Amino acid sequence: MKEFFQSPKIKIFLSVLLVLIMLSVFTRNVENNVISTTLNTVTYGMSKVSAAASADSSSKGYDELQHENELLSKANRELRAKLVDYYNVKEENTRLWMFYGLKKSHEDYTLIPSTVLRRDTNDEFGSFTIDKGTASAVSVGDPVIGENGLIGWISEADAYTAKVVTILSPQTSIGAADNATGDTGIITGSAKYAEAGRTTFTKLNSENKVKEGDIVTSSGASGIYPQGLALGEVIEIGYDTYDSSYYAVIQPYDEIGKVLDVAVIADFEGQGEILKKESDE
Numbered sequence: 001m002k003e004f005f006q007s008p009k010i011k012i013f014l015s016v017l018l019v020l021i022m023l024s025v026f027t028r029n030v031e032n033n034v035i036s037t038t039l040n041t042v043t044y045g046m047s048k049v050s051a052a053a054s055a056d057s058s059s060k061g062y063d064e065l066q067h068e069n070e071l072l073s074k075a076n077r078e079l080r081a082k083l084v085d086y087y088n089v090k091e092e093n094t095r096l097w098m099f100y101g102l103k104k105s106h107e108d109y110t111l112i113p114s115t116v117l118r119r120d121t122n123d124e125f126g127s128f129t130i131d132k133g134t135a136s137a138v139s140v141g142d143p144v145i146g147e148n149g150l151i152g153w154i155s156e157a158d159a160y161t162a163k164v165v166t167i168l169s170p171q172t173s174i175g176a177a178d179n180a181t182g183d184t185g186i187i188t189g190s191a192k193y194a195e196a197g198r199t200t201f202t203k204l205n206s207e208n209k210v211k212e213g214d215i216v217t218s219s220g221a222s223g224i225y226p227q228g229l230a231l232g233e234v235i236e237i238g239y240d241t242y243d244s245s246y247y248a249v250i251q252p253y254d255e256i257g258k259v260l261d262v263a264v265i266a267d268f269e270g271q272g273e274i275l276k277k278e279s280d281e
Contacts, residue, residue, distance in 0.1 A: 112266050120163075124194055125171075125194050128163075129164070130144075139154065140156065143265045145265065150230065151167060151259065154264065166256050167231065170191070174187040174231070178214045203247075204245060211237070216230075216234060216250055230253055231250060
């Protein structure tokens with residue numbers, strides 16, 4: 001009832017009614033008859049409108065109102081689901097855009113963008129788990145890249161998650177080459193440099209010409225990793241007395257301990273060809 005009297009239409013009606021009453025008081029009897037007739041007509045019409053509104057509200061039973069409420073709740077759920085889907089697609093597109101340049105120059109790459117779910121705090125080499133697995137075509141051995149280069153590989157995978165071992169780990173072995181000199185070697189991690197977020201370019205021959213500032217990329221020699229993925233920059237040259245060989249300390253272009261968005265290279269031209277040839281022989 002309170003809402004009824006607060007309605008804009010009711011307020012207008014009451015204002016008109018007040019004016020008519022005032023006119024009836026201050027005008028002559030003949031005029032009063034006209035005003036009285038008008039007043040009765042307006043009042044009768046408004047009473048009909050009010051009665052109709054009340055009847056419409058009261059005519060709906062509990063079951064009908066409950067059904068309408070269920071329909072509204074279902075519509076709200078569907079809208080929320082669509083909104084969630086929209087933001088998921090938007091986030092996916094944002095991650096894809098990070099790797100747009102790489103995809104544009106390597107159309108043969110099948111990229112699966114993903115997000116870091118958690119990090120292994122017990123692993124000093126920075127391994128982490130991502131939110132994509134075999135259900136998204138991720139396989140063990142697939143390369144994993146950050147925004148600026150290769151940062152690891154898939155070591156384990158279930159349907160919806162996968163573990164990434166980084167290039168800071170001694171478990172990693174990637175054929176690599178110095179872009180400036182052509183010297184080749186192996187990228188593998190070392191406990192000595194992992195804490196600083198660095199890895200090593202090992203097995204360099206004694207006549208290598210590697211120098212600080214050189215860019216090191218994947219050689220593609222094994223068929224496990226595509227050729228030409230950036231691995232980092234040479235910041236130091238050393239000599240390993242244990243196996244009598246030279247090595248270089250590499251600073252990756254991505255801060256591996258802080259990356260949030262990565263992409264798995266699920267397929268590329270030439271993937272596994274060398275391993276296949278070796279097994280055939």
